[in-house]
Amino acid sequence: MEAKKITQQQMEALFAFTRKHYVEYYDLQAELADHLANAIEERWQAEPGLTFDEALQLEFKKFGIFGFSDIVAERQYALQKRYYRLVWKEFRSVLTFPVILFITGLAWGMYHSIMAYHHSYAFFMFLLIVVSSWKLWRLKKEYHKRRKETGRKWLFEEILFSCGGFGVIMPVPLQLSHFMFDEGISQMLAAIVSVLLALFFVYDYMVLFRMPARAERYLQKVYPEYGLEKTA
Amino acid sequence: MKNSQLYKGSLTTILMKLLEENGRMYGYEITQKVKLITAGELNITEGALYPALHKLEAEGHLEVEVEKVDNRLRKYYKLTESGQKENVNRLAELEEFIRNMQNLVGNPKLKLG
Numbered sequence: 001m002e003a004k005k006i007t008q009q010q011m012e013a014l015f016a017f018t019r020k021h022y023v024e025y026y027d028l029q030a031e032l033a034d035h036l037a038n039a040i041e042e043r044w045q046a047e048p049g050l051t052f053d054e055a056l057q058l059e060f061k062k063f064g065i066f067g068f069s070d071i072v073a074e075r076q077y078a079l080q081k082r083y084y085r086l087v088w089k090e091f092r093s094v095l096t097f098p099v100i101l102f103i104t105g106l107a108w109g110m111y112h113s114i115m116a117y118h119h120s121y122a123f124f125m126f127l128l129i130v131v132s133s134w135k136l137w138r139l140k141k142e143y144h145k146r147r148k149e150t151g152r153k154w155l156f157e158e159i160l161f162s163c164g165g166f167g168v169i170m171p172v173p174l175q176l177s178h179f180m181f182d183e184g185i186s187q188m189l190a191a192i193v194s195v196l197l198a199l200f201f202v203y204d205y206m207v208l209f210r211m212p213a214r215a216e217r218y219l220q221k222v223y224p225e226y227g228l229e230k231t232a
Numbered sequence: 233m234k235n236s237q238l239y240k241g242s243l244t245t246i247l248m249k250l251l252e253e254n255g256r257m258y259g260y261e262i263t264q265k266v267k268l269i270t271a272g273e274l275n276i277t278e279g280a281l282y283p284a285l286h287k288l289e290a291e292g293h294l295e296v297e298v299e300k301v302d303n304r305l306r307k308y309y310k311l312t313e314s315g316q317k318e319n320v321n322r323l324a325e326l327e328e329f330i331r332n333m334q335n336l337v338g339n340p341k342l343k344l345g
Contacts, residue, residue, distance in 0.1 A: 011304060030305045031259065035278065037304060038260040064279045074283035078290035085292070225298035225305050 004044040006037040010052050017056065021068050026152035027223055028075055032068060036060070076155065079222075083159045086218065090206055099202075107191075107198035114190045124197055125173040128204065132170050135208045136163065142212070156222045160215050163207040173200060239274065243284050245326050246276075248293070248311060248319040256297060256310035259285065285309055293318050 006014075014033040023029050039059040044050065050058075060067065113120045143161035147153060176193055211218070219226045239246075250265060251257060257265070259281055266276050288294045293315035297308045311319060 005302070006304075008303060031282070031307050034258070034304050034306055035260045042264075062278055064277065066279065070279055071282045071286075075286050078283075078286040082290040085290075223298070224296060225307070 003041065004048060006041060006052075011037060013052070014056070017060075018068065023068050023072055024153055025072075025075075025155040025158075027154055027156075027225070028068075028072065030225065032071070079156050079159055080164065082222070083156070083164045087164065087206060087211070090211060091202075094202075094206065094210070103198050103202060106201065107194045110197055111190055111194035114185065114194060115187065118185045118190075121177060121193070125177055128173055128197070128200060129170060132166070132204055132208060136166060136170075139163070139208070139212055154219065154223060154226065157215065157219055160218065161212060163211070166207055173197060240280075242326060243276070243280060244288060245319075245322040247281075247284060247288065248315060249323060251294070251309060251311050252316065252319050256308040258306050258308050288315070 011033065014036050015029050017036070018029040018032050023032060036056060036059055039062075040052065040055040043055045043059065047055075063071075110120075110124055113124075139161045143158065146157065146161075176196065246266065247262065250262060254265070259278075263276050263278070263281060266274055285294065289296060289309065293312060294309045295312050297310065299306050299308065
């Protein structure tokens with residue numbers, strides 16, 4: 001007798017099973033569903049009498065009492081780390097001589113502006129926050145549109161379009177402002193803040209503009225199946 | 233995994249060595265291969281396998297290929313160039329560890345403790 005194989009319908013049931021066990025992201029669902037399918041087929045060779053559900057429960061038990069949750073958490077952590085490695089790589093690649101000159105010029109301009117009138121810091125800070133919030137909101141909308149089109153959630157896509165949790169670090173310049181509104185700001189402090197702010201502008205540009213614009217290329221690398229699925 | 237504490241630290245080394253020998257493999261295949269080689273003595277649990285693979289992938293030591301097999305998406309892992317280098321280092325480290333343990337534990341004249 002030929003060994004039993006997983007049908008298309010059962011495959012869909014396996015995807016549903018991963019979703020039921022809190023695996024939200026398609027990339028991980030596909031990997032785990034394929035794993036379970038292989039394991040069930042192997043089990044059927046030894047025990048052909050088992051039903052699909054019985055075999056599935058026996059195989060799922062092997063994942064331990066936490067089921068898929070550890071795998072999901074570790075995957076999230078791993079891809080966050082990969083994102084920041086990518087940011088760093090991109091940062092080094094944009095750090096050409098003209099860009100260094102631009103950063104220096106920007107920091108120099110802000111330093112003089114702050115020294116002349118220390119409340120001008122508020123202007124730079126608000127410029128940064130307003131532009132970031134606006135762009136972050138646009139990216140969020142774009143991400144939802146993409147999700148609707150593919151009907152799937154991809155973890156790395158979500159990280160890219162939320163800019164690695166950029167919303168959390170966006171108010172950092174606001175924190176710095178505590179030092180800025182005292183009378184008689186020191187030259188040293190003004191210089192440090194200007195450099196930090198200039199770097200923040202570059203980071204903003206990197207994660208909010210440059211990297212989402214290149215999303216397709218990154219996603220293709222992280223998920224070779226990304227293109228496969230789209231054309232299927 | 234059997235005697236988990238002893239094997240745990242070597243999991244990534246085992247994975248990389250397997251990938252070096254077999255070119256590319258998918259998760260389930262790895263668990264089966266380990267079972268086969270160790271005659272069922274060592275059983276890599278799914279809960280340990282995937283996080284280890286994903287971590288190696290995020291570190292750039294592994295890259296993935298995806299193919300449709302039996303109408304299912306199958307994700308294969310293989311060593312990158314940096315993974316190959318890392319594999320050599322880790323194997324050397326593991327061999328040294330084994331040698332030292334043999335000297336320490338396998339030497340009947342030496343008393344521990």
